[in-house]
Amino acid sequence: MANNTPSASVQLLEKLSRAFGVSGFEDDVRDVIAQFVKPLVDEMRVDPLGNLIVTRKGKSDFTLMLDAHMDEVGLMISYIEEKGFLRFATLGGWDVRILPAQVVKIRTRQGKLITGVIGSVPPHVLKPEDREKPFKLEDLFIDVGASSADEVQKMGIRLGDPAVPYYPFEQLSENLLGGKAFDDRAGCAVAIRALQELQRENLDLTLVCNFAIGEETGLRGARAAAYSINPNVALALEGTIGADVPGVAPARQPTALGKGPAITIADNSLVVSRRVVEALEKIAEKLKISYQYKLPIYGGTDAGAIHTTRGGIMAGVLSVPCRYIHSQFSLLRLDDFESTVKLAVGFVRECRELLS
Numbered sequence: 001m002a003n004n005t006p007s008a009s010v011q012l013l014e015k016l017s018r019a020f021g022v023s024g025f026e027d028d029v030r031d032v033i034a035q036f037v038k039p040l041v042d043e044m045r046v047d048p049l050g051n052l053i054v055t056r057k058g059k060s061d062f063t064l065m066l067d068a069h070m071d072e073v074g075l076m077i078s079y080i081e082e083k084g085f086l087r088f089a090t091l092g093g094w095d096v097r098i099l100p101a102q103v104v105k106i107r108t109r110q111g112k113l114i115t116g117v118i119g120s121v122p123p124h125v126l127k128p129e130d131r132e133k134p135f136k137l138e139d140l141f142i143d144v145g146a147s148s149a150d151e152v153q154k155m156g157i158r159l160g161d162p163a164v165p166y167y168p169f170e171q172l173s174e175n176l177l178g179g180k181a182f183d184d185r186a187g188c189a190v191a192i193r194a195l196q197e198l199q200r201e202n203l204d205l206t207l208v209c210n211f212a213i214g215e216e217t218g219l220r221g222a223r224a225a226a227y228s229i230n231p232n233v234a235l236a237l238e239g240t241i242g243a244d245v246p247g248v249a250p251a252r253q254p255t256a257l258g259k260g261p262a263i264t265i266a267d268n269s270l271v272v273s274r275r276v277v278e279a280l281e282k283i284a285e286k287l288k289i290s291y292q293y294k295l296p297i298y299g300g301t302d303a304g305a306i307h308t309t310r311g312g313i314m315a316g317v318l319s320v321p322c323r324y325i326h327s328q329f330s331l332l333r334l335d336d337f338e339s340t341v342k343l344a345v346g347f348v349r350e351c352r353e354l355l356s
């Protein structure tokens with residue numbers, strides 16, 4: 001089947017990575033995802049918050065919710081200077097030290113993407129004692145080449161417009177992909193690939209995929225979607241912290257690239273039900289998929305919001321390890337991605353029997 005080939009996964013990840021989708025402004029990425037999933041599902045709807053919720057009906061009402069968030073960490077124009085420079089706030093968790101000198105795209109209300117660069121005081125002009133210090137957010141501004149606030153307005157840029165550092169997707173080698181927003185377009189791609197794999201199968205449960213808004217700003221979309229979907233079990237699909245890099249001791253590396261999908265036991269937002277962890281382990285072992293545990297207790301995911309919705313929902317997390325998430329350009333290995341798809345598909349097939 002053509003869509004099983006690695007290159008189909010690469011194309012999918014490229015389209016998702018390139019799409020604009022700063023938290024609260026997920027329209028573009030939602031359109032891209034909707035195009036992929038429409039032929040694969042029985043129902044498709046967008047809820048009032050902007051979550052894209054799609055359903056594959058099966059032989060029973062036992063409902064599995066797969067959740068992947070569409071949004072990416074980004075910026076928001078917070079003030080327009082008289083001379084045409086733009087001040088900005090951050091949306092989601094940024095390390096401000098990595099923002100200076102980055103090329104950004106600002107999305108206007110008309111949907112146009114305008115290029116700018118994050119400027120700061122040049123090193124030549126900085127006082128010697130300040131050269132050692134990292135820039136703070138208030139030292140930074142976006143330069144779009146306008147010379148007045150008027151000119152900024154003529155370009156279509158308004159207060160509150162979202163922006164994001166932008167680097168084009170690239171396949172660095174056969175097994176290594178680089179691009180922005182793998183957190184969580186990797187998870188979105190896992191959900192889409194799982195729907196493709198299961199397209200011709202008569203499922204024994206009802207599968208609902210939620211492509212969520214606003215995870216990076218507080219797990220906002222998943223909480224509301226979990227309430228309306230009311231699943232028996234939920235699995236959040238993530239692109240998570242791969243920290244197998246110099247300067248990080250193994251005991252502090254939440255996940256490493258090349259070790260397969262990461263099963264979460266506990267993070268800052270939940271302690272995963274032992275039954276869900278054991279179901280994932282059992283399925284991985286049966287399918288001979290090598291996996292790793294995400295070291296406790298780094299990060300938080302939509303599963304944190306989902307498991308405390310309504311009277312409580314059994315939830316777990318399965319992740320593709322990605323280096324440099326919450327930065328301009330992250331890296332993931334295609335073999336990790338494909339194994340995560342396999343394990344997610346296995347979970348759809350077996351979770352009703354293991355967890356009902």
Ligand SMILES: [Zn+2]
Pocket residue numbers: 069183184215238239
């Ligand atoms: Zn994420």
